[in-house]
Amino acid sequence: MSLLRMFCVFTFAGLISVLNADAQTSDTIRLKEVEIHSDRNNLFDQGSHITNFDSSTISLAPNQTIAELLQQNSAMFIKSYGAGGVAVISARGTEARHNNVLWHGFNINSASLGLSDLSIIPSFITDNIQLIHGGSSPVNGNAALGSTLILNNHKPEFKKAFKSMLNFETGSFGNYQGNASVDFSNDHVTSATKVFYHTSENDFTYINTTHRLKPEVKQTHGAVSGYGFLQDFCFKTGSNQYISAGIWYQFTNREIPPLMTVPESHAEQRDSVLRTYLNYRILINKHSFKVSAGWFQEYQFYVDSKSARDLDYLVINYNGEFEWRYFYNDKIIINSGVSSSLAQASFKEYDQQRQRNTTSLFSGISFRPFSGWDFHASVRSEFTNVQNPPVAPAIGFNGNLLRNKLYLVANSGISYSIPSMNDLYWIPGGNAHLKTETAFSHEAGISLFPGDSVLPQFRITGFISNVDNWIRWQPTTGGIHSPDNLQQVQIKGVEAQVSWTKSAAKLMLTLNANYSWNISAIVASENPHSAAIIDKQIPYIPEHRIAGSIYLHWHQFMLAYQQNFTGITYTTADNNSHLNDYATANVTLSKNINIQKTGIRLYFRVTNLFDAQYQVMAYRPMPGRWISTGVTLKLNHH
Template sequence: PLPSYTEDQRVDTEIHGVEVASASKPYTLNHTPYTLNSTPYSLLPTPSSIIAILLLSFVQSLSAQSDTLTLPEVQVSADKSVQVFSTAAIHRPDTALQLLNSMGTGAEVLPQMGFFLKTYGSGSLATSAFRGTGANHSTVVWNGFNIKNPMNGVIDYSLFPMGLSDDVALFDGGGSSLYGNGAIGGTLMLNDRLSFDEEFRTRLSLSGGSFSDYRQSAALHFAKKRTASNLKLWNQTARNDFPVEPDRHRQENAKLRHSGISQANRFRLNARNELGSFFWYQDVTRQIPPSRTEVNTHAQQDDQVLRAGVRWNNRQQSGMTTLQAGYFNERLLFFNDLIDSSRSQSHTWVADLKQQLYFGRNKLILKLQGQQQQASTRETGDQQRKTLAAVAGWKYYSTSEKSFLEVFLRQELVDGEAVPLTGSAGINWQVADNAVTTFRFSRSYNIPTFNDLYWQDGFAEGNPDLKPETGYGFEAGLRLSDEAFYVDLRLHSTTVANRILWVQFGGSWQPMNLDEVWSRGLSMKVGFDKSHQAWQYKNSFTVNFNRSSELGNYSAGKTEQLIYTPVITANYTIVAERGRNKAILQWNHTSRIYTTRYNNRKYSLDPFSIVNLHLVRHWDLGSIPLSTSFSANNLLNKDYEVIDSRPMPGRNFRVTVAVGL
């Protein structure tokens, strides 16, 4: 059933357009050989200086705190216990895998949630195909900011350590009316959650795995009556030199170094006003291994990312005003033995003003947003884009608490020209005591990237006359649930018009608005709990059927499956728990992956199933909580590929230890 929703909960449950209440508490890139040991290419502040400054300010805020409290394990609401005040499908990581997920990246966590990612190997590029859409049809929203890169528009999920965020959720389907450019197939939401009630806690985690994969993380949280702060650190080094079949030679040129830091603050000025700040910095050095058919050219890519934001909230009796601003800087250095080094850089400034008004069972949301993006590369030159957006939304909560309705509209001006009007409308309707139906329509868009518009080199040429891609989506859902069982079904259909596709003209490539893509399918999630003597069992099964095909003139009437888009993905997880011990067995299946446009099976990738086993135990060392885990990944040592000629690691192991102080 839809939960009750009181006036007092409305402000605190708002999560950037998605409202959540838990079962227990409302929420409110002239080559000089570079090596991993060389002086890093750095135009941003060094990690050590940033860490020193943040630690100093953090220690000062701790100086008045004399007591140390036992660290409680951070809990994330499980899918079954979350009621979402949105008609969109929202997915969250399983709480049983919390210790493991906190040491992983998005490229490792999302597949465990049943989502297919196109990954080039461990630690390498990993892009999405949410609901059968393209890699450029998803985005990431960080603390309310859309952080899609304006240069290539592709999200690399291996660059998002999950341990740098408190709250992780995936918004499945079209979301441009809420989140803006690129949100056609799905949106990954990363948020910092700060509580004034948790005083002081810290958590230190160490992890060692096969192929010299070592990870360390730390998380600190401090709160007093009017101040709350957190600090999170992440570091990973890996050789990734796993054996490659059939001759079991070691993978070459695959070293990785990945470090990051995030910091957030929340200041309660008085009963009505509150300030917040957010900070994220990453420094990643990745060697790019050759494929099975390539010669090793010692390719390497260095990424540096800086994100910062501030927010002010003013609460009124009948609503809330929010003003926020952010700055994002991304730099990339790429080089190999054959190509001179290529550097690219982007800057994004964004500010928005949002007003929420409450009247009766209604909620009105009005928002204005301004954004300026700049990018500079050798291939595109210096480019910039200015965007102005207006958003209006309405939500209605029925008096009987059996229905919820939402409507959103968004209009943007890009460099003074209007892009297609986007919007979404949906309804949740409780048709029986344990049954809720959902219907939702959305119109989304994706603006051509700077690379699409302005790229110039000897092999490719951009097209400044490209139109934005437009996505139309419809979905219908049914959720059945009781205390120990639930079934969630969703039928969906998405059409992407004016699809941007790079095609070859003579010896040069150029992007064109050539055809349409139609993606349709069914997603089903089933979960049930069972107890037997002292054991507790939790079962969850997720399966996604997606048919994605080209329409229009360029497709010549063909309806083959799009390349690198499997028809079926499935995940089954069983958790067996007794006292402080927990065993988790996972099965992940991916159907045949076609690598050619006309689905030639000779060049396709065989279906594969991967089995992972995790053993977790929680300990008490006096007043110090300790958690340990052992993981056997790809337990059956399956030889498989997700991208043609890009091998994935075989059986590998990992040990993780986490302690609270």
């Protein structure tokens, strides 16, 4: 059945049900609040490996970026271009462009680059971050061959409440950070306000291993500063009607430090981002309708006084979406919708203003045939003014094998990634003849939830993806880098998670461990010059990543130890050059003090405890051991 026919069938069924609503009043099901307010990713995640970072995890380091949060609490590889530099996610052996970041349902990846810089997004802007490993269900959009990162807030609670938070932190290398939030709600409205600021000189010392004498030098021209705010509102206009709106503004100014092979740098980059959204949701009997709109503006200014380069880049995105959800009964939920977006990019390097129009149709069904077994099937198709990618179906399930303690999960589907604007239009080097990357992905795993403190919770997942037309930028005969489609890349690997908690009296011990093994290699190519890179690991995708943590709570004290390991990372396609493996450790000690309705948290943290000297990207040094200390004040009033 074609996507259009499936979409029409689901929609027609829903309209018939609306017309018959009066006749069905007596057996209208009792809808769960989570199903009414949930984003569709929560309804169509059966068979997916999902990692949740809740407010308790985020609050342990209130000034960390999302890049730092993922680096310390998951086995995802974060490509960091040095302290204060760009940081992007590489999940399951994919490139940064294969990982989506969603905010209120909208993809906030740059239309020009096809990725998001996680080094400038504070984790504290949201109270729930969800990471869906692998290509998520097509109802959530595509291009997510590696992962989908969802910035969520918990469902609004319409009751009288007020709470506020203020945090300040200072540390090594001229590091000063602060943030504050105010949340207010009553029976009809909720409001959440967040502001943040940070500045750092990043003048750390490191060993320059590119020099024959390996001297200890101080990084120069690496300062970074930024500020921003978010404001979210949700209005309950009726018993089953809600209007939500929000704005997110952020400005970052950073000096770009020299590579280890270069004596100095005079380059600077300023990023300004403004994002807004508005949505309306209504529940009519068994039907939920949602209309959303978003407007995003990204502005970047790059200047290099030494080379007299002065460049600015402007991208504007217009987004709209209509979504219909039908709660047939307590076993079946149907979801269909249409979305449209327009991205306009004004770049000097494009020679003219470029734009991308995208229209998407999506449909999905979530089905529970019997208790403990959940299935989903979904499909999506996109139409653009550039090229039309293939229809993307997906199926998945969760199966309860043993009394809510042992689960079997699996999913399979097609994902795709359209070339970014830079891939197509950048002068010099852009390739207007690039094809869409298409991935055929499968995964399966088991999860163990013993339900007691003797055995740990455990999950292991195996996955494999075959990606056709993988895009790679490479040097040409003229010395200019240009993208091209590789014939086929195969990605395979294993992810494992272990968690164990033990409590006794006022003492609680929690252990967490995450491991990922990723093989990502070119397995076929029509290019006769590609023989040297066949079956070689793709550059900057390490095979092994480990992240572990130990949390010890006693009375109002908390001691946390975090350990990370990243295996050898190849820097060339033929795997003849590589960066050494490295391990870093962090330790945090905190104390909570409660005075009536005010909570005070004092903390002290040592980052890179053992002073490891390492690089994530070649010739871009990372800081050694450094310390920070801070205080958080919380006021709650109900």
